[in-house]
Each structure stands twice: as C-alpha cells, then as structure tokens.
Amino acid sequence: MTWIALAQTLTTWALGLVIAVVAAVVLGVAIGASPVVRALTASTIAFLRPIPSVALVPLAVLLYGTGREATLILVVYAAFWPVLVQVIAGVQDVDPALRTTARALRLRRGAYLRTVLWPSALPSMMTGLRLAATVALVLTITGELLIGTPGLGAAIELARSSGRTGTVLALVVVTGVVGVAINYGAAVLERRALRWHPSHRNVT
C-alpha cells in the first residue's frame, strides 16, 4: 500500500513540477528579455512570491475538491517562483558579446533562443529546478495531508487519525528518503546538463 501511495505522490510531484517549470521558463524568457516588462512585473512578482502556498488550500479545495488538481495548485504555485526568478536572472545574464555576435550573424529568433539564450540561461535554470524540485515535494505532501489527495501525505493523515503513531513516523521517514533521492537526482541532472559549462569543468 505504501508503494501505491509513493507512486501517487511522485506522479503529483512530477506533474506539478513540469507544469511549474514550463510556465516559469516561458514567462521567464518573455519577462527577462525586455527591461520594460521586467520593471513592470517586478512589484507583482515581489508581492505574489512570498505568499505561502498552504494559504491557498481553501481556494484549492473550493475549486477542485480533494482530487489531484487541488494539490497541484499548491505545488505549481510554490515551484513556479524559484524557477521564474532564476530564468529571469539567467536571461538577463546573457553575455553581451554573444548577443552582439548573434546580431552580427543575423541569427533568427529560433536559432538565437536555441544557441545563445538557452545555454546561457541553463545554469540558472538548473539551480531553479533543483530548488523547485524540493519545494514541489514539500507542497505535494502538504497538499495530500491537508486536502486529502491520495499519496504519502494522505497515508500519514489516515494513520494519524487512526492513532497509529508508529505508522506515521515510518511514513515520515519514507518521505525523507524520497526527498533525499529527489535532491540527488536533481544534482545529477544538473551535472549532466551543464557538463560543457566552465563552472563544471575540471580546470587543471
């Protein structure tokens, strides 16, 4: 039964993370590319970002009841901001020399995005992804605990409401192990994706 709960938690986590990352990358590139848009959205981002996702629980339940979608609202909201902020920073940090060279070569937008912007922003994006992966797990478990979406969090709450303290502690340990695995996986992904980057190369 724990395996099913684990699979449910991981599915919700992965879904929420992917949605958050895709949205954050798209919006981050759009915002980061233009100083005007950056300035206009800065205060909105600063306002929305610190709102704790758990505060959205009542809203999520009202909109989606106790299914996966309700927890996804929490997960996506929490995981979105670290990635957005990192992507905006990454886009801003494109080497001006590269940008000038791209313009001189008359690169079209698609080629520019793929060969200049993406690799330049990738290190920042990977940092954001690593942060978001951890946050997404926290909110997945939280949502399951508070809302009742099936998964490890819901299993913890059921054991708790049945007075099974031992089971609660065991499930908490499982959650911790999942967190460690995700963190490790994110670090491995970061190393592989940034193999080519000077910061990851061995300098002799």
Added chain:
Amino acid sequence: MPVRSSTSTASLALPALALAACAATSPGSAEPGDLTEITVGAMPIVDTAALHLGISEGIFAEHGLDVAVVQAQGGAAIVPAVASGQHEFGFSNVISLLQARARGIELQIVSPASASSGDTSADLSAILTMPGSGINEPGDLAGRSVAVNTASNIGEVMVRTLVADGADPGEVDFIELPFPDMPAQLAAGRVDAVWITEPFLTLARDRGAEVVVFDYATVDPQMMIDAYVTTDTYADEHPEVVEAFSTAMTASLELATAQPEAARAAVAQYTDIAPEVLERLSMPSFPAEVNVASLELMAELAHAAGVLDDPGVATELLP
C-alpha cells in the same frame, strides 16, 4: 560557433512531456453500465460504518449505485465540496449541518449516519480527565481548560450543555486540539479535560484517563449525531438517485443494527485502527430513521451554547 548540447535540446522536450502527463491524469471514461456513479464525502471514523458495510455487502449496487467514498480530513472540507457539486452526498455531524444551513447553504438530510448507543456507561464519545484532577462531574469544568477538536461545533455544544446544569459554561476555557493529539496532551497535563471520540477515547483511557461523563448518551440517549446530506438542487434534479441512496442507506443501517459485529469489522476496511483497539472501542448505534426530535433538540442546544443563531433551520434540513 554554436554550442551544441544534447541535453539542452532534450530538455526542450519538456513541454511535450507536460502535455502527455496532463493527458494521463484526465479521468478515464466511465464504462456504460446499469450503475449510477456517485461520490460520497465522508470521514474515516466509526460513524460511517453503516455506509461502508452497505457498499461491501452490495446493498448500494442492488439499488443501482456505484459509490466512491472520498475521505476528507475534517468536516469543514465536506460541506463546501457537496455544496459545489464535487460530491453528490456528504457526511457531517448535525451541528455542522445546522450551521451550514444557517449560512444559507441549501442542504437536506437524506439519511441518518449514526446515533448514540444510549448507554451512559459506554458510548463513542466522552469527556475525559486524568485521575486527581478534581473533576468528578461536568460542573467541575468551570474555570478549567477543555480541549475540543473543532471550536464552536458539537464538542463545545455538548460540554456547554452539560456544564450549564449547575455551573456557568462561560467559565470553561475551550482549547482546540486535533483528536490524535488529545491523549498525550491530557496525560501531560497541558489540558485539564478533553471532549473526545473513538478510537482516541479508548487510546486515552489506555493511558490512564478517566471518564467524567459519556456526553451523547447523557444529553440525549437517542441522539442522532451525524447524517448524510445532499443539496436541494441535486435532490430536485435527481430525485431517483436520492431515493436510491436513501433506501440503500436504510437497508445498510438495518443490517448494521442486526449485525453489530459486521459493522465493527467494516470499520477496519476504511481506517487504520489497530485491531486490538477496534475490538474494545464503543460503537455507535445505527437507527434507520431520521430522528426529528433529536435534531430539533440539538438545534436548541446549539442556540443556547451560542453557536447557532436560529434554531428554526432544523426544519429546513429535513427533506
């Protein structure tokens, strides 16, 4: 020189993954059949034993219903879910239902869920204290702290009602604590008394807590504690489903009454209560008829306790 990275190109495929993953979560198409699919919002507590017994014995299937029970973490989540149409039916204690109706949420009772066992020496709910606290009867609670699981709800109404017989309920210090935390907090002396229900009642007594009074049985031996409801709108639009649910529940409740051990065993299906605790805990009774007199009494008591403005909403809850 353009920078090539297979990983960075591959990571651009994330959007495609996202779309595929989203498709995976959309609900599967319901297979055509004779059964109407309904969801019931409930809680993993002993009060809903009759519902689960009826489902596992095929009673709901016989009445043309395919019931999915969605367990909520607290009653506060169920009423909004029913009101918004997430669930066709929901479970809540009568005080929560009266308060919801008073707030304008148009719910109606379709079936009782459980009632007090009527036994003033063994019931599913009690006020407990530790030995030596000096609390021998409800009146002694004035000036002391009492934990309830939800403020301004059935626990507070019960405590205030019992204290009012001889002392001032206004002098009771109510503290909100989740049931699972009550046994430990009581034993540690951080709260003088607790209003608690099974299985935590048994767990707390195992830690040395003593019963002050079995509140439900003392206030009203035939107390209807909780019920299943639907919205007025759903009842108007799907009277045949409501009728089927109501009839199936009646049969389930009668079965639970005729076979109390089967009802007790049913609890193991949807909770994680340890079997040796399940054997010892007190089960509620399962009358099949809505107890109108009890509902009206609860409305009056809630009003007297200050948690319900208009006791007249009781009649609005009845179908």
